[in-house]
Amino acid sequence: MISQTIEEIAKTLDALPDWEERYGAIIAMGKGLAQYPEEHRTEQFKVKGCQSQVWLHPTLRNGTIYFDADSDALIVKGLVALLMKVYNERTPAEILNSKDDLAQQLSLEQHLSPNRANGLASMMKQIRLYALAYSLVKA
Amino acid sequence: MISQTIEEIAKTLDALPDWEERYGAIIAMGKGLAQYPEEHRTEQFKVKGCQSQVWLHPTLRNGTIYFDADSDALIVKGLVALLMKVYNERTPAEILNSKDDLAQQLSLEQHLSPNRANGLASMMKQIRLYALAYSLVKA
């Protein structure tokens, strides 16, 4: 469940003693992200409103959304990976029914600096938009 | 002499006990101004930069400048009359050689309020311009 995953991530982040460890963990998450398919590294799949480049590509298979995602900046890529943990391989309904205040649930503003939240908001908006679109697809 | 006239006016104004008397005197001066020739009440002879309408018309006769002047507002007309006392029937040279800080010499900023000085400056500029023009006329 989405809320459960968020709680787990929140716990992990909370347990880290300082900003260095927290950013270290985020960066490490990013490094664990699956390779982004080069054929989708196009303008069309870019997320607007991020300070660095972010790509997000959705696929619907058997009612589940599979995302590919990437960024050219390490920290942003880490945040992308975090989002993937939460939203990848969910149904459109699961995503749409989840709360949209992820940054708050993770206390990201305390953990990282507030301005990181902006890019995150753009990505979440995009994820929810895809979920909305797929939720309208007739089965 | 111009400076002498200014001194006399300054003395008269200084002797007045309060703003009401001072404005009363100014207004009275305006009422004593010679009739402005209607044929010169035209755009051409208007002084720009005054809050009310001011007309100033010069004539050169035997090396002396004769001004006609008027305003549609009483207080401004009074100030016009004051200027006429100082600058009317003078030679171009007399006008050009006089100091151009009349408002200060009369302590007008104390006597009247500072913003009255703006319109006055526009009129003085115009008077000096005419004097300059006539000073270039070959005798």
Place this chain on the structure above:
Amino acid sequence: MIQELRSQFPILQRYVHGGKPLVYLDNAATTQKPQSVIDAISNFYTTSNANAHRGGHALGAEATALYEGARSTVAEFLHAQHDSIVFTRGATESLNLLAVSIERTYGARLAGKSIVVSEMEHHANIVPWQLLCERTGADLRVIRVTDDGSLDMEHALEHIDESCAVVSIVHMSNVLGTINDVQTVCARAKELGAIAIVDGSQYVVHHDVNVAEIGCDAYVFSGHKLYAPFGIGVLCGRYEFLAELEPYQTGGAMIDRVSFEKTTYGEPPVRFEAGTPNIEGAIGLGAAIKWLSGLDRDAIRTKEHSLAKNLVEGLESDSRVRILGKRHALNGIVSLVVDGIHAHDLGVLMDEQGVAVRTGHHCAMPLMQRFGVGSTLRASLAAYSSREDVDAFLHAFSKSCRMLG
């Protein structure tokens, strides 16, 4: 209550001309600023100053949050959405922006069309449209003002016809105090597919606004008349309307990408905010609106009405006085002429007595011409205006009239 309110405005304690207590009745020109607005400015520069939207750093994030927070405050104030609010320098810039962006967007299609304004507009709502007409071949049509200072609604509804591309009307006249039925005017404009614009510069000072109810495409006003700093104003546009408009100024922030081959632009509102905006001004405007919303606006309006009534009644005791649009003066803006006395003379002598009023054409020369006057003396009220102000005004007024014969 009024004393408590006045004590928030340090400048109202001032004396002018050597000892005369300031009586400030030039509020339609600009209002005074409450301490909370002055403090909001100082606090910003003392703690969070940075350029907004550009910084990835802590101060930049704070400045951005304050700036966008101010946008939200303005949006709420007008019952509009956040992205409908474009910050400008003032009403004048908002109207210039609209005229130029409309011209750039609709261009040649404006030839032969008409632009409708009224005889009671401020120059800021006339000249930009005149120039648009000159450049595009559109026609400027002017709605008449009746003898009693109202918008001639019959004439208005007649004038707004199929040829009409833009209607731009003042909500409250800065000379007469007239409040126009902009809702009906906008409905008519929208019915015919025209763009409907309302100049709310004076109206917002006294009334709450709901742009959706008005039904306009754009609503504009200046901060400095609404207890806020200079250099900030608002263009509140229907989002879909803004989204179709070409940009106005260009440069930093409003672009998407720039190359020498091609430049693309961002979405509203940033599309219309080129360069570093007046971040301080926006924050000050937000503080002013927050201050306003802590007041009982109904009570203040009632008080302003009753003060205006006192003013008008006091003035009428002199039979030489003629109040322009007298029925409307109760809204808090009283414009008058005195038979045989120049308004300028009156203004000077009243100023000597500490009473600050405006004399002149009030940037509404066509309206002056309509009423056959060159200038008027205008007294205008604000939330902090008091019975003492009105008394002082009337006292100084009759004294000045006496002195001027």
Place this chain on the structure above:
Amino acid sequence: MIQELRSQFPILQRYVHGGKPLVYLDNAATTQKPQSVIDAISNFYTTSNANAHRGGHALGAEATALYEGARSTVAEFLHAQHDSIVFTRGATESLNLLAVSIERTYGARLAGKSIVVSEMEHHANIVPWQLLCERTGADLRVIRVTDDGSLDMEHALEHIDESCAVVSIVHMSNVLGTINDVQTVCARAKELGAIAIVDGSQYVVHHDVNVAEIGCDAYVFSGHKLYAPFGIGVLCGRYEFLAELEPYQTGGAMIDRVSFEKTTYGEPPVRFEAGTPNIEGAIGLGAAIKWLSGLDRDAIRTKEHSLAKNLVEGLESDSRVRILGKRHALNGIVSLVVDGIHAHDLGVLMDEQGVAVRTGHHCAMPLMQRFGVGSTLRASLAAYSSREDVDAFLHAFSKSCRMLG
């Protein structure tokens, strides 16, 4: 001395991110404001607030005197005459004003002509000219930047030929710190009868300016980068140049008379200041310039140079660092990329350590493209920058690089 200077900037005492002392090195984006500027604003609103130029009353006269006094202060600062100074919102508006007014004045005669800018311009000095070119059929020509970050002067003098109508060049690059020989460029432009414009936004922060010596027709900058408030900027024009230009925005104050038949305009500078200006901003800018002129600018420049040298030398100890236009970085603006590390990541981690720098394209995408980078990290100095700032920067920088691998 530096401690005394820093103590005038209350914000420099701040801590960010829970306890890290603020190290502000984003001065090319906006500078902090000294207490004297903050006080000038508060004092104005507390004692003399009124609309300028319109009032016949005491407060109006005071506000006008303060506003026009600020204009004189700016004029002296640039060694220009009082009536050459037009107040705008900032450099972006000044450049937009110039582009639009030049288009309106010279119109069809611009077709087939060329407008010359350089590869190192800020978007504010590119996009307005691009749009002018689109609308008039003029041609945008771009002076190259050399590999070492200089303006290619040979290319410049070649490019500015008979076809040239306008040359608009930055005095000091906001990315590289390059100071251009604008005097030679302007001389060439004037020789050929072209209009010469200089964007001094960054230059004025560090250097004195004499517009007559530069020989330009117009010089522009923003107040907020010069220790002054947001929302105020300057367009300093040769008076005869301004006197020929059509107005930009229209509305109150800038007109001579308005009727529905015909509207005529005032003289510069008011012709270009439609509506209520940012009176507070102008007063704040005047206070900032007065504050600056109380400093030993030579000494400060020398200090900035030596700090920049420390910065550059410290950075060079990491072989992955590449400083764009390194020769010019000593002027106080240091832009860099690190091999294998995204500037954005660096900026985030440095911010966590209290160090405020800018990362991104700095509104100069064409220059980024020229150097084949997407974004850089930029540290920029101001009068209050200290050795401690530089040390903190270098410390945070190497720690961040380590964390990012």
